[in-house]
Amino acid sequence: MGAGSEQTLVICGHGMVAQRLLEQLVQQPGHPYQRIVVFNGEATPAYNRIQLSSVLAGEADERSLALSSADWFARHGITVHRGDPVVSLNRDKQTITTASGHVEAYDRLVMATGSSSAKLGIDGENLKNVMTFRDLDDTRRLIELSQRHRRALVIGGGFLGLEAAEGLRSRGMAVTVLHRSAHLLNRQLDDTGGALLEDALTDRGMSIRTGTSPTALLGRNLVRAVQLDDETLISTDVVVVAAGISPNIELAREAGLTCERAIVVDEQLTTSDPKIHALGECCQVNGETFGLVEPGYQQAEVLAKRLANPASDTAFHSALIPSRLKISGISIFSCGEIRPDRFTESVVWQDLETSRYCRLLIRDQRLKGVVLVGDTSDGLWFSERIQQADDISAYRDHLAFGKHYCEAA
Structure with a gap:
């Protein structure tokens, strides 16, 4: 016009x-x-x-x-x-x-x-009580199902799957989580962080099965069971699919x-x-x-x-976005790289009594990645160091202990 x-x-x-x-x-x-x-x-x-x-x-x-x-x-x-x-x-x-x-x-x-939730591409996805967890209608339906059924199985151990699992557990359901990768939150946590999270969720009553995938959802009209790739059958009343978007x-x-x-x-x-x-x-x-x-x-x-203003030169550039989650009272934070390569050094701090864990990845005296489980209070400070590519030489020995120790150094 x-x-x-x-x-x-x-x-x-x-x-x-x-x-x-x-x-x-x-x-x-x-x-x-x-x-x-x-x-x-x-x-x-x-x-x-x-x-x-x-x-x-x-x-x-x-x-x-x-x-x-x-x-x-x-x-x-x-x-x-x-x-x-x-x-x-x-x-x-x-x-x-x-x-x-x-x-x-x-x-x-x-x-x-x-x-939308990614499809699994297996038999039984259209059975009744096979749900996604993407919007308010899904949430209302899951609340209603939790009031009438006892068992739920969540397919996907990423952020969305764990949030759905914790919500249903809080509603009194017996919840099983299936995750095809070797540990939970495999895009945000390293092996140790994922194992600590699995242990904590198991202690709270959740059943976790990693390294496994469903091959079929079974039932006539209602979903009744999930068949796994090792031929195991798990009985359930509700299935929540949260395996990507x-x-x-x-x-x-x-x-x-x-x-x-x-x-x-x-x-x-x-x-x-x-x-x-x-x-x-x-x-x-x-x-x-x-x-x-x-x-x-x-x-x-x-x-x-x-x-x-179409003449504006403003542009979008993808930035490093930290991942934060609190589930069952367990705080998680990660930013940047989460797995070392042959050029990367790892600084690891772990308190076995409190299940607190910190892993820092360093390359060329620059912080490249951080994984925190339990105590995440210094997460944003670590992410700033990653994004600003600060030289950490002056306080490297104190880095695992966080912001205040490093500033004092």
Whole structure:
């Protein structure tokens, strides 16, 4: 449209990253969009998905999840269509069509379609009581199932799987976790850290089986058992699949946008169509995809500036994001590299009585990675040393004891 005409921005998806984009955009002075229209596939306004595990565990209620007040959207002239996902995109006409048949024209389009739980590719995935743990509806359903059933099996020992397992355990269920790698949180912890976490969860009543994978989910209508790759059968009433994510790219792919594992965008979050942008879990920058919310927030800040001023040179560059988790009262922190190579030295500190563990990876007098289990109070300080690539020579002998010892040295 020409200068002075009404500009319309359409956003497909309304998760945490899309909401952060809206918040950042309305703060930009003189942004050009008289109309901002959001299509949300869920019936609930954008909410804090990170806290779903607390809701599942009974530590928080749904009201605490809200990211904005009810009148926030009206005050900023934003229209949100709930429970009506975008199902097709016509790039020639610059229109989208929703599941209800609503057609909306756009001047700029943002795809924030997120991701879905990865499929296992085995028999029985469509049986009743086989669940994922991705959204509020999943959480509500798992709470309801926990009130009627006794046993649950979680497939996946990553962050999401362990949070689901702990939530169901807190609800009184007997929980088994299956993880195909040799130790839990294998992307965040080394072997020792993973073993300490497994021991702690086992002590709290959780059953952990690592180095094993399911080959089939068994039952007629309801799931009744899981068959493992060693032919073992584990009886269960509920199965939660948390074995990775798949970016939601079907809409973009069908519209002819360049897609690989996710929707390919440049460092300005622009797709192969200059009128269309993507961010969050559905996008891919320089070959990298993103499963954490923090990179999505960084992308939202960049894209808000670009949408407000297309001449802006702001760009997204992937940064080192620490991993933090507290499960069953056990704090975990990791950042950077977690396994040594032949050029890396390890500094290890462990207290067997309290199950506290620290592993630092050092190369060329620079801290390259940290794994902490139990006491994570110095985690952010360690991550700063990694990101700033400080020379640690002056306090290397004190490094394992943390910030205060190093500053005193």
